[in-house]
Amino acid sequence: MPKPRPSTAALSTVFEPNAIVVYGASSDPNKIGGRPLRYLKELGFNGRLYAINPARDSVQGVRSFPSATAIDGELDLAVIVVPSESVLGALQDCVRKGVKGAVVLSSGFSEVGSKGAHMQAQITALARASGMRILGPNCLGFVNGVRGISVTFSPSRELRWPQLGSIGFVTQSGAFGSHSAAVCCNRGLGLGMWITTGNEADIDVADCIVFLAGDSHTTVIVGYIEGCRDAPKLAAALDHARLNGKQVILLKAGTSDAGVAAVASHTAMLAGRDELFDAFLRQHGVIRARSVDELLDTAYACAPRIRPASPRTAIISTSGGVGVIMADAAIEGGLRIDPLPAEVQDKIRAMLPYAGTRNPIDTTAQMVNDITLVSKCFEHVIAGSTTDIIVTHLSFIGYDTALMDELSGPLFVLRRKHPEKLFVLSMLCSENIRRRYEAAGFLVFEDPTRAVQAAVKCNTAAAFAREAFSRVDAADTRAMPIMNGKPATEFEAKQVLRAAGIPVPAEAVVDSADAAVSEACSIGFPVVLKVVSRDIPHKTEVGGVILNLSTPEAVVAGFNELHARVHAAAPHANIEGILVGKQIVGGIETIAGILNDPVLGPFVMLGLGGIFAEVFNDVVFRRAPFGIEHASKMIRELRSFSVLDGARGQSRADLAALADVLCRLSRLAAANVGTIQSMDINPLIACPDGVFAVDAMVVLLSDSASEKCA
Template identity: 40%
Template sequence: MADVLPSTSASLDVLLKPQSVAIIGASDDASRIGGRPVASTIAGGFKGRIYPVNPKRPTVQGLKAYPSITDVPEAVDCAIVAVPASLVEKTVADCAAMGTKSTIIFSSGFAELGAEGAETQQRIAAAAQNSGMRLIGPNCIGAFSVSAGWFGTFSSVQASLRLAPGKTAIISQSGAYGAHMFYMAQRRGVATDLWVTTGNESDIDVAEVIAYYAEHQDVSTIMAYTEGVKDRDRMCAALDLARAAKKPVIMIKVGDTDVGAEAAATHTASLAGDDAIYDALFKQYGVYRAHSCQEMVDVAYACQTGLFPKGRKMAIQTVSGGIGIQMADESVKNGLEVPAMPEALQQKLLGLIPYAGVRNPIDITGQVLNQPEVIGQGIDLSIRESGCDAYATYLASAPQAPGLKDFCLQTFKDLREKHPETPMALSMIATPEIIADYEALNIGCFEDPVMAIRAMAALSQFYETFERGQPDTPSALPAGVSEVPDRLVSEAGAKAILASAGIPVTRDVLTESAEEAVKAWHGIGGPVVLKIASPDILHKTEIGGVLIDLNDEQAIAEGFEVILNRAREAQPDATIEGVLVCEMVSGGVETVLGVTNDPALGPAVMFGLGGVFVEVMKDVTFRLAPFGIDEAHRMIGEIKGRAMLDGVRGAPPADVKALAQALSRLSVFAAENADRLETIDINPFVVLPDSAVALDAVIVPKATVLAGDPAVR
């Protein structure tokens, strides 16, 4: 951690909790970019010292102004730079010379515009680094702390404040999106204090701010927006800190990158994509990936209760059968279970409402208008006897209906008194004042019943992440492991490399004549597969370069010649090493293992079932390399076809432990060859009842892609 992302507390405290600030380019007009931070900070009740810098005015908004930062009487904790791009470099140099501890650069016109702007930005960042001054931006809209009264931003967020400072913190690479996150959080009842936008990230980036929030005692939940990760190790270290501190991270990631899917024509590369690899990062560190700002703030809102379900069993009670079905569907889609209520409990519920649906969801129907007491009775019984972990209730507009309003509120007061630690969510339509009464009971309220379920699923995910703690350490590779070469190798070469890393492969013999092939068959002692061995022919079946289930001398001798002739006819210029004689493996479950090397996040391991599952359904999952056995098991559990490995239609269970071990070893091999590797495809990797084995493999070195080798086109 120390090497990748050193402790950030002291250097970012001066940015977010400054005692003295300067606004360079300060305006007397509170509506202008240089005027807004002055006005907002004054209005925010900032207790520190404010130094407006404007050479054309003696005062700015009632405060004494200074001609230059060099005229300010002290080395300030934070300086805002709101001057034209052409003046920024000189201004930052003056700040550094004056001992300014941190700088926020509003100005744009740097790396986002091209090479010349990027060079200027690099010089600015170097000047700051040489002086020890921290820097946010350029091209950002600032940072603030509500509790400190410091609004170092030209956004009008201070005027939109509705809530007292809370323990949710925001970090956004995009300034405008960061402001939108804050506005929506305020409207949703998510109490926020710290807020940072990073812009071009010439120094401070999203990862460092996440790490700061993870270490900050007054932050409990982190909302983040990013368009990409520039340094994988820094981001992983930051997310690891948040996980260790048991602080939920809710993140939106947008934008696409080219992960080389066209250059390396393998299953792994074609199934990988920017989203898939970022999903791997988020799954690995327990980050909840939101796909809209509304979803993000709803999950952050749910986190404020501090009540995380200790399992995935969901009990649903509803006044509408249709809504109950929708909530049940959404539960299953989000990995929650909706178990049938125990028979004894069902009978007790029927005793309350003879015509209710009582399996789960519990549909108390419109009878609630005549028997409002069944709301509390039904939930109380469920909490005491269902064995579920979380409880969601849909009440439509009942909590604000005349004659029901006070009764409903008292019902949930009684429930909360009886069950103070039980995670509960309500979906209802009510005024903000009524909703506030339920929120005071630590019960989350959602207009949309789907979002109520999704939020509870997120809380369950966070609990699991925090409970499992630090990941297990992957085992080291065996001594003498071969590294990825600079050129393409045939299947024989690829299997030899993988075998050296401890990944099981079939027994194979590379032969150069029909006689050698027959001899190899005798040595294997059973049916074999013949394959063309050529580093220039990666897709052997496309040219008829594979013959299966051969088990006599004549078939093998003839097959040897057939395969050679087909290869020479299809690709006359291909280098032919010979024919590979492989043991024939029958039975088991076909899976696919792979590696793709993402430009931003590095090598990621893919796993999925073979056949239609990968070809059509694309039922795969990814993880960043390296990882241990426990993470491999979580990967295996994520795919939709997981039950195939447990044995279906009388088939014995597959050796999942051997599969997990192979995934972990592949991840370590990929991590150690990150600078040399483009992709790996192990397809199929057959998982048998008592073992697992690779039947075929392709390794594409990075050097061959860079060189434009036609074999990987």
């Protein structure tokens, strides 16, 4: 897609203010109204700082005023810590003064019911009308460690706060953000920006991603989201981050029914179908984490921005068993553990006669006698193979300071000579040793599996960075046919597909056996007969399909039998005719379709098809519209791709034609986003010389359950 150019100018006044005023400032530095003022002073904010408290002339040594309009000079940011009923008045005071941004820490809005939702809508309207950018309400604010700005009342700010670093953190949940910051502190991870968005009356996660993507201090963007209200905006933000070389890592909540309900009650936000959200994130280059540990491990691994050129990996281990565990995890994660070239193995075996040299390399305990053998293994692997990732397990040797000092010399030289390669160490060691090796450019983990998983994430980030952006012309979408909003039969649905450029077999709808024979002779045998009825969504369930009719006599008999079957199974159904269609012989049955998600918008689905589509459950999704690159990748993501690719000597499906159909279907989905709820093409038969939509069913957004069309 085209490179988005979101503006961050207005956000700079929020996250990088030079003059701040705190509404509801308390003289008690431990109260919610007192902490923001206290933290700003303690962290060393060097701009102008004011308080709004009509009852006092000074609050915590900061001059206090009855309103913002009483303050001389420009104000960049207002921090609102007043009861929910007073928030709108405070924001209106800010507008009169010309304050450029506000952080509303107060709660009691959409998360508590209709009255709160109404007050929040007023905040949104004010932001839109005035141009003032507003973070919150119901948030914990933000911390800009680089600028010494702490706009929060979270107690984690004083109890457990991480060191300054290059991780940009944004979260819809303040409590999750506070917990994660404390974990970062325990892990020794550094944060540059920490932002909580709360109910997102104005500024949302997408805005913050765009801001962090343009922040020179941030190298990786980490976040927690529960849902979104504007999928195109979030997609543009994620693409903007990828174009700026900033890997985005998100933990998305709401994967279960209970989780979805909790999201709705927490921030009054829709979570969206999880499999669609997962596809959406991957499509826009996001690494998805499933736990806090995985989220922060991935952030730590990606922060140095080392992107290996390939997944080719070598594993060096002091333990053969651990090496096997690491190799299993690597292969499961998509890394390649190829055997090392024979000459490399010979060189390693010459140094370590009892070593396993194939890959993983098992150094055995011999390396304790000469720790530099480890670095020599590195040298031989790098010089004699195409390896781009080396993961090494040293067990508890990291506690031996003398050995680690001896090893650091040659290893650090190798690190400097090969900055493009990823080096990951798994070892137990002192804090000092860990920091020394990290400073030299090594990732360090205690657990060997987590070390491998970090390498997997870095490889994923590298693959995302290499992916081309598919661009879809707006004209292509506008050229697509639009459904008229009325329920369509199978024949009518396939006419729409035909107009979109998707191949459909020759077919006609008839009302007599003689007409059926005439059309069959014109189309060419064999043919298929199908009942046409808006009252019958699944024809096979009422015997409404007859295949393999190869003679005129068979067509007459089939026509009569079809009528009898349907009348018996669905006596009240309105039969509008019988469809006579060319039967596609051979090929592989796939299923393709459209799904319009109320949160994320239109998606295209592809899977192994036929009547067993739900049983196999081998499906992939892409948000529409997309180009040929995404379509081709979509096909190869199927677990059953080998079937399409000619497994076991079978004919290979026309993959180029299949990718073209998916692209056209994606444009059709985008053009009909206000019309089509879902569409199934089942089967979509992939032949060696083309792809054909053999059956189609559409559900329109205006349809009731009884108006499904087939």
